Amino acid sequence: MTESILIQGGHVVDPANSLDQPADVLLEGGKVAAVGKVKADADRVINARGLLVLPGLVDLRTHVGEPGRDSEETIAHAAEVAVHGGFTTIACMPDTDPALDNVAAALYVKRQSERAGYAEVVPVCALTRGRAGRELSEIGQLVEAGAVAFSDEQRAENSPAAILRGMQYASMFDRAVIEYAQDPELAGGAMNAGKECSLAGLPGISPVAEELAISRACMFAREAGAHYHAALLTTRNGMRAVKRARKLKVRVTAEVAAHHLCFADEVVRRRYDTNFKVFPPLRTHDDIKWLKRGLAEGFIDCIVSGHRAVPPQEKELEFGNATFGAVGLETALAAAWEQLVIGNVLSRADFVAKLTINPARILRLQGRKGALAPGHDADVCLFDPNAKINVTPASLHSRTKNSPFMGATLTGRVVATVARGRVFEF
Amino acid sequence: MPETGHWKRKDLLGLEELSADEVLHVLDTARGFSEISTRSIKKAPALRGKVVLNLFFEPSTRTKASFSLAAQRLSADLVDIAKEASSTVKGESLVDTGRNLQAMGVDIVVIRHQQAGAPQLLARSLEASVINAGDGTHEHPTQGLLDIFTMREKLGDLRGKKIALVGDITHSRVARSNIWGLRKLGAEVGLVGPRTLVPGSFADLGVNIHYNLDEVIDHYDVFNILRIQLERQQKGLFPSVREYHYLYGIDSTRLRRMKPGVLIMHPGPINRGVEISQEVADGENSVILRQVSNGLAVRMAVMVLVQSAKEAHA
Numbered sequence: 001m002t003e004s005i006l007i008q009g010g011h012v013v014d015p016a017n018s019l020d021q022p023a024d025v026l027l028e029g030g031k032v033a034a035v036g037k038v039k040a041d042a043d044r045v046i047n048a049r050g051l052l053v054l055p056g057l058v059d060l061r062t063h064v065g066e067p068g069r070d071s072e073e074t075i076a077h078a079a080e081v082a083v084h085g086g087f088t089t090i091a092c093m094p095d096t097d098p099a100l101d102n103v104a105a106a107l108y109v110k111r112q113s114e115r116a117g118y119a120e121v122v123p124v125c126a127l128t129r130g131r132a133g134r135e136l137s138e139i140g141q142l143v144e145a146g147a148v149a150f151s152d153e154q155r156a157e158n159s160p161a162a163i164l165r166g167m168q169y170a171s172m173f174d175r176a177v178i179e180y181a182q183d184p185e186l187a188g189g190a191m192n193a194g195k196e197c198s199l200a201g202l203p204g205i206s207p208v209a210e211e212l213a214i215s216r217a218c219m220f221a222r223e224a225g226a227h228y229h230a231a232l233l234t235t236r237n238g239m240r241a242v243k244r245a246r247k248l249k250v251r252v253t254a255e256v257a258a259h260h261l262c263f264a265d266e267v268v269r270r271r272y273d274t275n276f277k278v279f280p281p282l283r284t285h286d287d288i289k290w291l292k293r294g295l296a297e298g299f300i301d302c303i304v305s306g307h308r309a310v311p312p313q314e315k316e317l318e319f320g321n322a323t324f325g326a327v328g329l330e331t332a333l334a335a336a337w338e339q340l341v342i343g344n345v346l347s348r349a350d351f352v353a354k355l356t357i358n359p360a361r362i363l364r365l366q367g368r369k370g371a372l373a374p375g376h377d378a379d380v381c382l383f384d385p386n387a388k389i390n391v392t393p394a395s396l397h398s399r400t401k402n403s404p405f406m407g408a409t410l411t412g413r414v415v416a417t418v419a420r421g422r423v424f425e426f
Numbered sequence: 427m428p429e430t431g432h433w434k435r436k437d438l439l440g441l442e443e444l445s446a447d448e449v450l451h452v453l454d455t456a457r458g459f460s461e462i463s464t465r466s467i468k469k470a471p472a473l474r475g476k477v478v479l480n481l482f483f484e485p486s487t488r489t490k491a492s493f494s495l496a497a498q499r500l501s502a503d504l505v506d507i508a509k510e511a512s513s514t515v516k517g518e519s520l521v522d523t524g525r526n527l528q529a530m531g532v533d534i535v536v537i538r539h540q541q542a543g544a545p546q547l548l549a550r551s552l553e554a555s556v557i558n559a560g561d562g563t564h565e566h567p568t569q570g571l572l573d574i575f576t577m578r579e580k581l582g583d584l585r586g587k588k589i590a591l592v593g594d595i596t597h598s599r600v601a602r603s604n605i606w607g608l609r610k611l612g613a614e615v616g617l618v619g620p621r622t623l624v625p626g627s628f629a630d631l632g633v634n635i636h637y638n639l640d641e642v643i644d645h646y647d648v649f650n651i652l653r654i655q656l657e658r659q660q661k662g663l664f665p666s667v668r669e670y671h672y673l674y675g676i677d678s679t680r681l682r683r684m685k686p687g688v689l690i691m692h693p694g695p696i697n698r699g700v701e702i703s704q705e706v707a708d709g710e711n712s713v714i715l716r717q718v719s720n721g722l723a724v725r726m727a728v729m730v731l732v733q734s735a736k737e738a739h740a
Binding site for chain 1: 442519520521539541542543544546547550561562563564565596599602625627628630
């Protein structure tokens with residue numbers, strides 16, 4: 001990876017450096033060497049004419065199957081699938097089996113990521129041991145082992161004291177605490193509570209579950225002076241809770257998954273298609289409108305894949321019995337691009353920021369990830385915004401095919417990805 | 427075999443997807459079958475040589491007996507399979523069970539399942555016809571059809587007729603099938619029950635919602651009373667059976683304040699003394715047993731229609 005690579009003739013969109021213009025990008029020794037009009041020779045030249053040249057995308061939320069469900073998806077496989085979607089860094093969530101709550105587990109993620117050599121996989125580690133919401137994990141040592149943030153994901157219990165203490169403790173090491181935005185007791189259903197759910201005859205997940213969890217976590221963050229990152233916003237009132245807290249100077253950031261911007265709960269009832277069974281659930285068209293508004297106003301900082309591989313034997317079931325989850329690494333960019341850029345919600349630069357520099361900052365990876373400045377990792381995504389992709393079982397590289405976009409045509413295709421100097425052309 | 431008309435469906439999964447014409451077509455077909463029960467030889471040859479499978483994942487007495495009798499009266503061979511209700515993923519999946527049974531040459535699968543959408547899943551995976559005999563709290567289309575059949579038998583055309591459904595609407599598949607079917611036929615529908623058991627969003631379907639039974643007691647032509655399940659009380663959805671009976675129980679005092687000639691219906695099984703009192707259930711306004719008889723004719727009609735549609739398509 002000591003070779004030099006010149007990406008020539010493309011249009012660079014790098015919001016961290018306020019670039020939105022034609023420019024070449026020179027990569028050397030696995031790092032960005034220069035951006036602009038580059039005259040240098042290179043071992044390899046990639047013609048990027050007609051393409052957008054973006055910093056390699058950073059996914060703040062990938063649920064990797066390893067450890068625990070390695071037969072569906074290993075760390076290496078997720079990292080490979082990621083580069084097909086333009087992601088060069090993915091944060092893996094700690095809701096594995098066993099949980100990522102110890103130094104050995106964090107180092108294992110790092111080792112598997114290095115051995116695979118695709119996207120870099122960085123661990124979000126459990127805030128408490130076993131994600132049980134009682135004893136704190138060894139957060140200080142986990143930070144040294146590479147933990148980029150801390151989260152218990154969806155807990156079985158509410159555990160307010162553990163969250164408050166966890167935020168206080170994690171803030172000593174300048175790490176965000178990612179809190180799942182659904183109250184566990186109110187969130188025990190199969191789809192969004194409301195008319196569609198009542199008609200479908202399925203148990204509902206109340207939108208209040210989200211507003212409650214977010215509002216509460218914002219109070220903890222205020223008390224602790226900590227950085228709270230709200231996981232997977234899906235509702236209008238969840239978004240407004242973030243907005244209220246932000247106005248009160250609480251240090252809160254938020255994310256939305258691409259599929260939550262594309263589908264409303266009515267698709268569930270149409271066919272009881274379990275590819276639409278995700279957690280938190282698909283909400284209403286009105287919620288989507290408000291999420292887009294939150295993105296445009298900047299209260300929602302990033303777009304995530306929310307990727308979770310689920311094997312067919314857990315999806316070809318009655319809706320209520322099927323496992324929650326959708327793969328998303330390969331569709332997130334195009335799906336969100338369609339909704340937000342083609343849909344005139346965000347400028348190109350603001351859109352790219354939500355998939356690059358913003359998540360990089362939340363994960364404390366800025367300076368190395370999320371931008372195309374000299375010295376940064378040689379991570380680049382070459383995107384053809386006009387090409388169409390048909391989502392079919394054959395077109396997805398993910399071993400499991402549980403995509404809500406199955407059968408759909410999306411606008412925008414990743415043509416090539418460079419991950420720490422390694423080139424993947426598709 | 428009777429004329430299938432414009433019935434083109436290989437499955438009956440719910441009343442939501444049917445047009446008013448399709449609903450009426452089933453009811454008209456059922457009328458033809460209702461006289462078979464009065465004959466001394468109660469058999470018709472319509473499904474001779476066909477195999478009907480009852481696949482019940484939930485306990486059921488009357489619905490299962492009704493489908494079994496309907497199949498037998500149509501001269502079909504009948505296989506009964508009862509599976510223990512299972513909420514977790516254990517052993518064979520529903521789709522695999524269905525495919526295995528289809529490989530044995532089943533023509534019609536009658537399924538009852540505790541999960542909403544299970545019949546849809548099965549119908550997508552099988553060439554055999556699938557008839558929904560109740561899926562979770564989603565739909566129970568043959569019950570809806572037999573309720574409507576019974577109402578029409580007594581009231582004629584249902585346009586403008588006022589039908590109340592009383593009780594736990596949230597957890598009732600019978601209520602959903604009634605709402606869809608009745609609205610398609612132009613009836614005025616009211617839902618009556620405690621706010622914790624009546625989805626307010628159903629107002630969007632053009633139905634009335636009432637939390638106070640006594641305020642609307644003389645407004646409706648039919649009261650279709652749903653079974654109240656004790657487990658709902660344990661989940662905190664209403665305070666006690668006593669309070670439920672006090673607010674929503676149909677007894678002779680309330681019956682006297684209803685319209686003369688009002689129809690009292692109940693899909694069964696009845697909790698006597700809870701949602702309905704003994705004397706009302708057995709009284710002269712009650713058509714509860716008539717519903718059961720009509721169920722047979724409606725289920726015969728549905729079986730014949732789905733099988734014929736499939737054969738016409740092939």
